[in-house]
Amino acid sequence: GAVVSQHPSWVICKSGTSVKIECRSLDFQATTMFWYRQFPKQSLMLMATSNEGSKATYEQGVEKDKFLINHASLTLSTLTVTSAHPEDSSFYICSAYTTGSHGYTFGSGTRLTVV
């Protein structure tokens, strides 16, 4: 089946530093990648949608200069949290979409803790 590899699975960083989260579709090409954020005991909130080779589309209230998304190829998308602060601590999950039977495939998530 379709697999999306998300790394790192957890990361602790100091306030003010940047963190990059990577999602790779291992056995299929993802036309679209969605990035979600999940705070404790809450649901998944869509942050942005990216298509390969295009600029990401951000949801209202999500700072595009803080959450940089790069979707350089059909198998790789990255989310960089720049100048991270404790309030950015959250669970970040990517979801790759492709037409056909695969549909939506989720990564395993990244637990970010900013100290």
Next chain:
Amino acid sequence: AQSVTQLGSHVSVSEGALVLLRCNYSSSVPPYLFWYVQYPNQGLQLLLKYTTGATLVKGINGFEAEFKKSETSFHLTKPSAHMSDAAEYFCAVSDAGTALIFGKGTTLSVSS
């Protein structure tokens, strides 16, 4: 815009009892509907999905859901709960190729 409402943030059942988790959706186009399960500190696991065709959808681990257009519902059921079913469950809706929009989730507790 699409949206999902999950009725009941917390459902408690006894082991062996029926599980019923409720989901109602709003969509201006024929929806794609999904149920996911999430265990603590883990990602999402797809239980089942409805796109087109048969309205009764069977998923993994004995779960099933029925798409009822007239009621705009997609409730998740399992005839007999198991302790391992205790988790967070999310209903989601999408249009083909658009982002999944999730409900707020329902925590299922199973007691022995």
